[in-house]
Amino acid sequence: xxxxxxxxxxxxxxxxxxxxxxxxxxxxxxxxxxxxxxxxxxxxxxxxxxxxxxxxxxxxxxxxxxxxxxxxxxxxxxxxxxxxxxxxxxxxxxxxxxxxxxxxxxxxxxxxxxxxxxxxxxxxxxxxxxxxxxxxxxxxxxxxxxxxxxxxxxxxxxxxxxxxxxxxxxxxxxxxxxxxxxxxxxxxxxxxxxxxxxxxxxxxxxxxxxxxxxxxxxxxxxxxxxxxxxxxxxxxxxxxxxxxxxxxxxxxxxxxxxxxxxxxxxxxxxxxxxxxxxxxxxxxxxxxxxxxxxxxxxxxxxxxxxxxxxxxxxxxxxxxxxxxxxxxxxxxxxxxxxxxxxxxxxxxxxxxxxxxxxxxxxxxxxxxxxxxxxxxxxxxxxxxxxxxxxxxxxxxxxxxxxxxxxx
Numbered sequence: 001x002x003x004x005x006x007x008x009x010x011x012x013x014x015x016x017x018x019x020x021x022x023x024x025x026x027x028x029x030x031x032x033x034x035x036x037x038x039x040x041x042x043x044x045x046x047x048x049x050x051x052x053x054x055x056x057x058x059x060x061x062x063x064x065x066x067x068x069x070x071x072x073x074x075x076x077x078x079x080x081x082x083x084x085x086x087x088x089x090x091x092x093x094x095x096x097x098x099x100x101x102x103x104x105x106x107x108x109x110x111x112x113x114x115x116x117x118x119x120x121x122x123x124x125x126x127x128x129x130x131x132x133x134x135x136x137x138x139x140x141x142x143x144x145x146x147x148x149x150x151x152x153x154x155x156x157x158x159x160x161x162x163x164x165x166x167x168x169x170x171x172x173x174x175x176x177x178x179x180x181x182x183x184x185x186x187x188x189x190x191x192x193x194x195x196x197x198x199x200x201x202x203x204x205x206x207x208x209x210x211x212x213x214x215x216x217x218x219x220x221x222x223x224x225x226x227x228x229x230x231x232x233x234x235x236x237x238x239x240x241x242x243x244x245x246x247x248x249x250x251x252x253x254x255x256x257x258x259x260x261x262x263x264x265x266x267x268x269x270x271x272x273x274x275x276x277x278x279x280x281x282x283x284x285x286x287x288x289x290x291x292x293x294x295x296x297x298x299x300x301x302x303x304x305x306x307x308x309x310x311x312x313x314x315x316x317x318x319x320x321x322x323x324x325x326x327x328x329x330x331x332x333x334x335x336x337x338x339x340x341x342x343x344x345x346x347x348x349x350x351x352x353x354x355x356x357x358x359x360x361x362x363x364x365x366x367x368x369x370x371x372x373x374x375x376x377x378x379x380x381x382x383x384x385x386x387x388x389x390x391x392x393x394x395x396x397x398x399x400x401x402x403x404x405x406x407x
Contacts, residue, residue, distance in 0.1 A: 004323055008330035011303065012338075021306060024299040029339040031292035036343025036389050037350065039285045043381045044351045046278050048374030050271070053201075057267050059126040060199050062094070062231035064247060065261045066254065073097070077225035080254060084230075089246040092233040094120040097216045097226070102169040102186075103209060105156040112152055112209045114168065116216025124233045127197060134160035134195030138212040145194035151206035153196045165190040168211070170219040187219045286388055293396040296332045300400040304328060325401040329394070332401075336393020340386055348382070351375045 012025075068074040076095055085093050097116040102109055117138070122128065127136055132150050139145060146166055153159065158166065169186045191211065198205055217224065232250075234243055243262075251260045264271055304311075311324055354360060358372030 004326040005330050007327050008334055011331050012334050021299060021302045024295055025335060028295035028299050028335050031295055032336055032339025032389060033343035033346060035285060035289040035292050036340050036385060037347035039385045040344060040347025040382065041350055042281055042285065043278065044375045044377045045373050047376040047378055050274050051376050052370065052374050056200050058263055059130045060204055061263050061266050062124055063234050063263065064232040065266055066230040067259050069257050069259055073222065073226050073228055075225050076227050076230065083253060084250065089234050089238060090232055091235045092120050092124045094118055094124045094231045095213065095227040096229045096231055097213060097222065098228045099220055103156060104167040105158045108156050110152060110155045113207045114209050114211060114216060116211050116213040118213045124231055130197045130199055132196040132198045137194045138210065144189065144191045144212060144215050146191040147195045147197060147210040148193060149205040149208045150196050150198040152209060158193055160193055160196060162193060165192050168219065173221045189215060189219055289389060290392055293392050296335055296396045297400050300328050300332050300397060303331065304400065328401045329397045332397020333394050336390060340389040344382065344386060348377065351377050
């Protein structure tokens with residue numbers, strides 16, 4: 001250990017001539033500890049909310065989604081898609097057709113996003129886990145059924161078990177509109193409600209309606225080999241690196257005309273907003289940490305004055321100004337390190353308690369999707385917090401030592 005660090009370590013715990021220095025040093029370490037713990041807790045809670053929302057989206061979104069770069073609807077009978085189906089990494093291959101339409105029940109008419117899905121959709125997603133009521137079934141052998149988002153069902157005033165059917169209207173794509181008979185400009189289908197789902201996201205719950213793929217193709221006058229997207233589920237045995245490699249290989253196979261998006265890219269806007277919120281929160285708390293670290297400047301300034309005789313003694317023994325400055329820089333850095341260590345331990349302990357016992361509730365504990373604040377500690381966040389605290393501590397420790405050179 002360098003002698004400057006040994007002296008700084010001794011100064012940290014030794015009794016000072018002025019008791020106020022000990023008090024300010026303790027306050028400095030306590031302030032750094034509180035802000036460090038707050039950083040760990042806030043970032044972990046934001047990670048928890050992000051993971052929670054990602055899990056909600058994963059119940060409805062496919063693992064990989066293929067769309068055309070320029071065309072809303074593309075053909076799926078090309079040779080390249082035959083090669084895609086034969087890839088060993090793909091567990092489930094599903095075609096979907098998604099368009100807008102009008103849904104009517106009694107005297108209520110609501111615009112909706114109509115998504116036609118094939119028989120693989122139920123295995124492709126976790127749709128069964130988000131059913132609010134009813135049973136997932138789009139065709140029972142006699143009637144066409146529909147599965148609605150909970151918000152859309154509420155707007156229409158319909159529930160599972162209603163005898164009266166829903167009516168779906170879609171514009172006729174291949175014929176011109178007859179101004180004398182505008183009612184002939186639409187295709188119509190009657191379906192019964194079999195289930196209601198809730199993703200806990202307005203984007204899906206308020207607008208989405210699931211129908212069988214053959215019915216949607218008939219309504220929009222597309223043939224059996226046309227779709228707006230191909231949705232894939234990969235083998236569960238693949239690691240994250242292998243999933244990323246498979247995504248890259250599929251993109252190379254399909255070429256630049258197609259876009260292969262993972263779950264993050266399918267909800268890119270949402271996750272970018274969450275990342276920005278996390279960044280801004282981190283910067284705000286780091287700014288508070290910087291203000292709290294000003295106590296270190298006061299503590300070191302008073303310590304330098306208190307140790308004037310020691311400085312003269314060290315100069316007499318041959319210590320240069322740089323070595324003397326290093327002693328007090330180390331002193332300030334040790335105060336920050338002590339505060340950071342206590343803060344990290346306190347923050348991780350609070351996160352562990354919240355994760356296992358859920359002491360802090362959301363509202364009254366029953367109004368939201370989860371009863372308590374979610375927590376997910378990530379090692380990278382802990383490292384970033386530690387580095388930020390030590391960096392700010394070093395800077396604030398360096399500022400008051402500049403006066404030593406002028407003695």
